[in-house]
Amino acid sequence: MNVIEAMKERRSVRTYDGRGLTENQRKAMLQAIAESNSPFGGHLTIRMKKFNLKDGYKPTTYGMIKGAGDFFLLGYGNDDASMLTAGYQFEQVVLKAWENGLGTCWIAATFKGTDFETGEMWPEGEELKIVSPVGVAAKKSMMEKIARFTVGSQKRKPMDELFFFEDFKHAIPEDNRFREALEMMRLAPSSTNSQPWRALVAGNKVHFYAAPKSKLCILDTGIGICHFHETEKYKGTNGEFMHVADAPGGQEGWQYVTTYVAE
Ligand SMILES: Cc1cc2nc3c(=O)[nH]c(=O)nc-3n(C[C@H](O)[C@H](O)[C@H](O)COP(=O)(O)O)c2cc1C
Structure with missing residues (x-):
């Protein structure tokens, strides 16, 4: 496997x-x-x-x-x-x-x-x-x-509630280079299945944010980013994580976490 x-x-x-x-x-x-x-x-x-x-x-x-x-x-x-x-x-x-x-x-x-x-x-x-x-x-x-039933473990939020393209209004196009990695991120486990991870794709960058769902939201976002990066590495399309000072602010309450810059 x-x-x-x-x-x-x-x-x-x-x-x-x-x-x-x-x-x-x-x-x-x-x-x-x-x-x-x-x-x-x-x-x-x-x-x-x-x-x-x-x-x-x-x-x-x-x-x-x-x-x-x-x-x-x-x-x-x-x-x-x-x-x-x-x-x-x-x-x-x-x-x-x-x-x-x-x-x-x-x-x-x-x-x-x-x-x-x-x-x-x-x-x-x-x-x-x-x-x-x-x-x-x-x-x-x-x-x-x-x-499992209590926290709806089987379910995940739809892609377009979690991930955005170029601004916070557009969904990730089907043929976008990061689409598969974000699909894998969506499947990650999180505390009470809260799925607090959010991302904005802008050119060769992906900015990651944590929505303030619980005190574990940063840890949960780390789990999601692991799925994202494992997919990138598996596809042989690596990049680097860095803190981008002028990363777009995100939506209300979201905490900026890190940015992935593709090679
Ligand atoms: C950081 C974290 C903490 C969790 N804590 C508990 C817990 O205390 N008790 C529990 O039964 N499940 C816990 N879970 C499991 C989640 O409920 C589960 O991952 C989520 O409902 C999604 O289901 P899945 O892992 O089967 O895909 C936790 C998961 C994560 C990621």
């Missing part, structure tokens, strides 16, 4: 087969962490932690996650760069997991930090903010079905 297929097929997995990762799967995930990277700076630490389900200890996810003993733990800083990097970089691991036949679920709210923290020390300025189970998916539990 390639990364485009992974972006199209991935969904959050909340019910697992209870068997835990094999040694090879664990190694593949550690390698995915080691290879993940970000151009946005900030401070992020990604770890893996195994809880032995047979010992009966289940870290609390308020019933949301079933049958998973292996988790990723994410510690990061409170600044915008760290949040952008956390989204952009950990989503690479999420996609790599899917390519390896493994499900994950970003969890920012429905977990009890102290259950996961045992013995963990984080670099200064970082703290545990996100966890994600990782493992082989099993049939969805009733709780998982309810969780």
